[in-house]
Amino acid sequence: MTETTPARVRYAPSPTGRFHIGGARTALYNYLLARQTGGQFIIRIEDTDRKRFVPGSEQEILESLNWLGLHWDEGPDLGGPHAPYRQSERVDLYRAHAEQLVELGLAYFCFCSPERLAAMRQDLERRKQPPHYDGLCRRLAPAEAAARRAAGESHVVRLKVPESGRTTAVDRLRGEIQVENTSLDDVILLKSDGLPVYHLAAMVDDRLMGITHVLRSSEWLPTFPLHVLIYQAFGWEQPVWVHLSVFLNPSGKGKMSKRDAVSGASSIYPLDLREQGYVPEAVVNWLALMGWSYDDRTEVFGLEDLVQRFSLDRLNPSPAAVNYSKLDHFNGIHIRSLPEAELARRLAPVFERHRISVTEADLVPLAPLIQERIRTLDEAVEMAGFMFGESVSPVAADLIGPGMTAAASAAAVRRAQRLIGERERLEPESLEAELRGLAEELGLKVGQLFTILRIAVTGQRVSPPLIETMVLLGREQVLERVARAGDLLEDAG
């Protein structure tokens, strides 16, 4: 079943480190749902933990999302009807809501010191018991609690979890999840510094911002019932809850982690992927299919296709191992589907990064030659960097044709040199015909002659198609390089 009413969804990262592909996929699914239903996609920064704050990470998040094409309707930079979109700027809201819950008798002030809590936790651990707040302050008379608070005693606000019964939480993918209330802790909602924890802040904001669907990481599954309880305490209607599976590292053992960013060739960070020559279309396509599928055969999608076809019903609840060779595959496909001018446009900064000065206009005629040969944009430099250097420097030994002597190779090169020299300019059809003719005349296989010339002209064994490359390079350049190869071969012989 596809959602029909406009969905207001949010991606709510905390700025505590680098932005990775797991977050990107969560953002993607949220974005797709919003666009498909004509709803809104909101970015909210969850920065209520001052200790873990990492400067610059908010920028990385926003830059990554923009690069991927996941543009938002409301957010910390854009503002919107529910501004501000940074939780650190919304603390009064959380405080008021926490107090409201205390007044309703559904939460309470707790004066237990961190030391007492730590000691209690240690004790329980020693006795192999699950960590659990003992409810000391829950039993305080409201009047006494109010007095101690008024006296300025340091305190937090805790949720009063029912002491019996069960809580049923409904996840769109997994159905009903039931837990005994006794297994739930009286979680802290408001810290002693007056800032909320996730459990309070996210619920309040989701409600206030009119969030209809919460698509978030399955790390939240264990505290999901608590969140349902908080909604119930406020008397709010539940949103549609969807817990997305986590990403496993490429081996399939263990959750994807920072280590995986350095251990392999490919990174878990979108911005690194960009640096490595991946196109956003490929990253989006790849991410979309890790945890979601359309059918049993279609797998190449652009963002717009995904907007059209995405469906919560086709989400997969099981964890997925990251597979970079599949990313390479998608990257090749999406590079090939780019218009030539667009490919040239994207290639320009890549050559620049490799300190090869070349204009976008120079790259336009080259684009079709390499388009189906590269899997990442950076491979273009390897493949065709020789086009933009002053000269190439092949080694004589490499110039000798397969199964040939240096002398025979030299002779072949000189004949080719003369043939090219006799032409005013190079035209692909006739050049190819004449070189093929030459090979035949010399009793060589086309491959033998072309291999020699390829190395002479490009300096490499692997290159774009020889004829087109020579035409692009131009008569003078080709002549110079072929002549030099002839010299090298004659010296070697």
Next chain:
RNA sequence: GCCCCCAUCGUCUAGGGGACUAGGACGUGGCCCUUUCAAGGCUAAAACCGGGGUUCGAAUCCCCGUGGGGGCACCA
């Protein structure tokens, strides 16, 4: 220790009681095409975690194991 989630080829997945000799894709091997490398085409090997049920019939439903993952903070 306790709680929660998950379970089909190496990996991503299709499958929602009979259409399954379990389909597709990546990767891997072979062949074809071919001026190199790609791309493309064809092809091969490769999976229902185990055990009990339910049913005429189970990859599909239930239970128990096992395995994997996540969580148990004045982090998110």
